[in-house]
Amino acid sequence: MPNFLKAIGCLLRRDLTVALRRSTDVLTPLVFFIIVVSLFPLGLGPEPSVLRTIAPGVIWVAALLATMLSLNRLFANDHADGTLEQMALSPHPLTVLVLTKVAAHWMLTGLPLVLISPLLAVQMNLPESAMGTLVLSLLLGTPVLSLLGAVGAALTLGLRGGGVLVSLLVLPLYTPVLIFGAGAVAGVIAGIDIEAHFSLLAAFLALALTLAPWAAAAALRVSLD
Amino acid sequence: MQYMHKYASPKFFYTLAGKLTPWMAALTAVLLVAGLYLGLFVAPVDFQQGESYRIMFIHVPAAWMSMFIYVCMAGAGAIALVWNVKLFEMFAGNCAPVGASFTFLALVTGSLWGKPMWGAWWAWDARLTSELILFFLYIGYMALEASIDDPRRAARASAILALVGVVNIPVIHFSVEWWNTLHQPASVGKVGTPSIHPSMLAPLLLMSLGFTFYFFTVALMRMRNEILERERHTTWVAQLLESKS
Amino acid sequence: MLEAVDLECVRGDRPLFSHLSFRLKPGELMHVTGVNGSGKTTLLRTLCGLTHAAAGEVRWNGSTIHELGDDYRSQLAYVGHSNGIQGELTAEENLRAACLGTAADTTRIQETLKRLGLAPYRHFPSKVLSQGQKRRLALARLAILRKSLWILDEPLSALDVNSVVLMTEILMEHLARDGLIIMTSHQEIDVETKTILQIQLD
Amino acid sequence: MNWSEFIRMGGYGFYVWSSYGLALLVLLLNLYLPLRRRKTVRRLLHEFLRLKEQTR
Numbered sequence: 001m002p003n004f005l006k007a008i009g010c011l012l013r014r015d016l017t018v019a020l021r022r023s024t025d026v027l028t029p030l031v032f033f034i035i036v037v038s039l040f041p042l043g044l045g046p047e048p049s050v051l052r053t054i055a056p057g058v059i060w061v062a063a064l065l066a067t068m069l070s071l072n073r074l075f076a077n078d079h080a081d082g083t084l085e086q087m088a089l090s091p092h093p094l095t096v097l098v099l100t101k102v103a104a105h106w107m108l109t110g111l112p113l114v115l116i117s118p119l120l121a122v123q124m125n126l127p128e129s130a131m132g133t134l135v136l137s138l139l140l141g142t143p144v145l146s147l148l149g150a151v152g153a154a155l156t157l158g159l160r161g162g163g164v165l166v167s168l169l170v171l172p173l174y175t176p177v178l179i180f181g182a183g184a185v186a187g188v189i190a191g192i193d194i195e196a197h198f199s200l201l202a203a204f205l206a207l208a209l210t211l212a213p214w215a216a217a218a219a220l221r222v223s224l225d
Numbered sequence: 226m227q228y229m230h231k232y233a234s235p236k237f238f239y240t241l242a243g244k245l246t247p248w249m250a251a252l253t254a255v256l257l258v259a260g261l262y263l264g265l266f267v268a269p270v271d272f273q274q275g276e277s278y279r280i281m282f283i284h285v286p287a288a289w290m291s292m293f294i295y296v297c298m299a300g301a302g303a304i305a306l307v308w309n310v311k312l313f314e315m316f317a318g319n320c321a322p323v324g325a326s327f328t329f330l331a332l333v334t335g336s337l338w339g340k341p342m343w344g345a346w347w348a349w350d351a352r353l354t355s356e357l358i359l360f361f362l363y364i365g366y367m368a369l370e371a372s373i374d375d376p377r378r379a380a381r382a383s384a385i386l387a388l389v390g391v392v393n394i395p396v397i398h399f400s401v402e403w404w405n406t407l408h409q410p411a412s413v414g415k416v417g418t419p420s421i422h423p424s425m426l427a428p429l430l431l432m433s434l435g436f437t438f439y440f441f442t443v444a445l446m447r448m449r450n451e452i453l454e455r456e457r458h459t460t461w462v463a464q465l466l467e468s469k470s
Numbered sequence: 471m472l473e474a475v476d477l478e479c480v481r482g483d484r485p486l487f488s489h490l491s492f493r494l495k496p497g498e499l500m501h502v503t504g505v506n507g508s509g510k511t512t513l514l515r516t517l518c519g520l521t522h523a524a525a526g527e528v529r530w531n532g533s534t535i536h537e538l539g540d541d542y543r544s545q546l547a548y549v550g551h552s553n554g555i556q557g558e559l560t561a562e563e564n565l566r567a568a569c570l571g572t573a574a575d576t577t578r579i580q581e582t583l584k585r586l587g588l589a590p591y592r593h594f595p596s597k598v599l600s601q602g603q604k605r606r607l608a609l610a611r612l613a614i615l616r617k618s619l620w621i622l623d624e625p626l627s628a629l630d631v632n633s634v635v636l637m638t639e640i641l642m643e644h645l646a647r648d649g650l651i652i653m654t655s656h657q658e659i660d661v662e663t664k665t666i667l668q669i670q671l672d
Numbered sequence: 673m674n675w676s677e678f679i680r681m682g683g684y685g686f687y688v689w690s691s692y693g694l695a696l697l698v699l700l701l702n703l704y705l706p707l708r709r710r711k712t713v714r715r716l717l718h719e720f721l722r723l724k725e726q727t728r
Contacts, residue, residue, distance in 0.1 A: 082552025
């Protein structure tokens, strides 16, 4: 299926080009992520032991919120200018095109979050031994956030108050990822064996990869109806 | 499929539901009264929790209902999506407020039960926490449905959400349970399910059955309203209203 | 051949039209007219498969378009109200993206842009184009994609006289190649062809 | 059967009875809402049909 792969490559390149030309869109969630995490020491006081205890949860919750903030970029622009309906009418499975768009979204949102997280970990006094776990857990978890978010974004496409609504739909679904993502980092600090956390995060990723694009594609078709 | 379309025609269903509702309501009343009688008067005092355990006869059926209704909602949504049947769309949409109110009931009674048992109104107990997330899922479903103007589009979009939710509920439930065993402080005892005595099981089952029939009664009533409203362009609704006035 | 059988469309709970049947053969053009809100756009979107019909079906060469799925879509080009143009991309990039990797032949893209008077803007982001130019760019997709069925929603809106003439030419060429066209338009269209089907919705 | 003992519920009266009371409230509210809606829908539809007659 060379045609099919060409289509994926073309769409991926298109999405990345558009995003890079609107670099503020890409930077906003990242800056938001940094600001939210930086607010906690200000609110709680700079006691290192306190910060260390809450660091995994704070960084993970901030990652959740930052991803959610970026979700409207996923389909909304394409919906407004009609590109999305052209996509739905292209002779390629919409599921795969959606997956491609999610991949582009993750490269521009999830990946930067993963890359910047060690910096925030230092800020929050996270021990160095937990750094690798933090990065790895985010690396496994953020794609799940993008995938589930795609379903929410597709469902709320073109609705009034879509931005707030998407948080209502998506945040409850994010809880398992939060529990095991933050749990893994906290587990390393506490010296617990965290293999199970990673297996479960990987399982969530597999589940989301198989089901979410399908649901998002169905939701897109409904939104375009 | 042909049968489904015949019985699923709004006109036919409207009359059928109208005939069924009083019977279901009566059955609900009988079941609930019997359940209450057995639960409040017959069932013996629990030797560990005293009389407070009688909250269970509300709390546990309500919690069961909250999950049962969500599954019904997702199932009806799936049928509506696949076969494009209007009635199932309406059923799914009308499940949500009833389900959400049972979830709310389960949460508050859980809290009322928790206060004498744990000494606190709220504890991050696994079952209460997953019930809370279920409540959020219901709210999200209703918010999505309310913000789409076209009723058929709203039904299809929220059906997809319900299906995503139904896949997620076991995952969420298991995650919260696991998280809870890891973090649970020793002082908080579980509101337990010790081996349940038949004299307690009977009212529990009766109450659950009563709630189930109550749910179907209310859902039918809601559906009848919606059918009238959405079929207002048809002649049968005009005739029906004319004959009534 | 495109066929509609007993088509019924509903918006919300409001019935738009019902029992609509027609048959469109290669080389024919169908002109859909009707007042605002009569369901022209809904009809076109139903024919594309974007919107579900309440009853009836649409057939392409004998099979329903839902059975055909991607096979139908590979024959179909649609230009709706919105142009489907991403403002950050240049005219050329937009056309390339519209092809999704297939048939993105550079010389053909350049020829088409030239013909539609968009060649000078080739390397500008599309957001600087005027409404009429954006419309022309959307229509340029038709010439590049080479699909047999064109479904066009008000293709001539926002176009000046010269562009309308040019567009009419393009439509006639397509019909001459045994293509099919379904379009809505407030203007009269003087396309000389074997058959024009008129459908009036009310 | 002693009624005041029954109401006291072994000291847990407040918790038990507020649970049951709340349950009753929720059940009644869920019943009341569709009944009220039914009235409104009927009124709306009568109005709608009357106006439709007139415009014809």
